[in-house]
Amino acid sequence: MNSTESVSRPRGRPRRFDAEQGVATAQHLFHARGYDAVSIADVTEALGINPPSFYAAFGSKAGLYARVLDRYSATDALPFADLLRPDRPVAECLAALLEMAARQYVADPAATGCLVVEGTRCNDLEAREAARSLQAGAEVVIRTYIAARHPQEAQRVADFVGTAMAGLSAKARNGFEPDRLLAIARMAGRALMQELSGKTA
């Protein structure tokens, strides 16, 4: 693939800023303050552009948020595929997922919690639905992974994992320290071990 080289520039006046970098900057803003608390003026100021340039590039606030969510799932989301391994006990992998979530949710003190989980609770319908759709996809992945070896418990255990992640994200945003959050995640992990013990290795 061509990494930075564009084959043929478009016709008109060139854009003064890089849209991808704008999405990255916006991601930090949304993650730090939440969707509702970020205004278009905040974004245009951070990008050093004016409103018309913003709307030409992203269409709307929700449109920008959709691109932010895409970027988040591509670069910052939890690596489900790596964590949920078929060659390891299900509970062990889910526990590792929760631990990694706890670590990631406080990795950047200026942008705590999960961008997607927090996005599902914003006050804008379009942005909320976009975040919920992404969250629903992740929960399907988790439930399907569990169901392969624990079909009976899949729904309940997947719900527990999703609720634990939501709770960890909330507590991360409430200012919990990394150690404290990790201890909670480990306790939830032990609950998973107990719940799925003795059925399949």
Added chain:
Amino acid sequence: MNSTESVSRPRGRPRRFDAEQGVATAQHLFHARGYDAVSIADVTEALGINPPSFYAAFGSKAGLYARVLDRYSATDALPFADLLRPDRPVAECLAALLEMAARQYVADPAATGCLVVEGTRCNDLEAREAARSLQAGAEVVIRTYIAARHPQEAQRVADFVGTAMAGLSAKARNGFEPDRLLAIARMAGRALMQELSGKTA
């Protein structure tokens, strides 16, 4: 006590509405939509009054919210004192607390989740601090209750309970059905039993 009879009416023009009932109506609004999504105009319209009457009675939006939180803890909050019994196993009582939380968080489909937990994440500093203060008080009650018989595990287990409640509130607001939420709470309750087993009855 005098229930509805006031001994001596104040001097000036009588108020056209009942402030206590206004707080109750506002509580429903805040619980249903969240603090940020409720405007003064929403409240004045719901109470059938005009802005000056509102500000004369409640001072500000955050002032009204403080009174709503007071009313919530007095009438709708979980009955910690009844649930956390000294004559029953700690884990059993905490599990009952989580089950009751799950039930209450979806009891009214138009006002899901916990008013306090959700309030800790709003975008207004004053309202957020008020909700956090109330939440902190509840978590002290829980930790103190655990510490009486399980001092070593008190902090970690209390954090787990608080995180579970935050997660349950989040999932309630995400539209989970009562049965599903209850199953999650029961699983968290089993985790508590496991964590506190064998130390004290």
Added chain:
DNA sequence: CGCTTTCTGTACTATTCACTACAAAATACC
């Protein structure tokens, strides 16, 4: 060069936000 296309900056729109100035109304006290 001249034309088309795209973006940019200036300056706006209309709406909503929390909150208030002010004078009239409605009561208690004398």
Added chain:
DNA sequence: GGTATTTTGTAGTGAATAGTACAGAAAGCG
């Protein structure tokens, strides 16, 4: 009745919101 006191309705305040109209600038294409 007269006066003091408090609440009321009308009609605003200034600030912030998301989003735009428009004309000019900057590029590619012929």
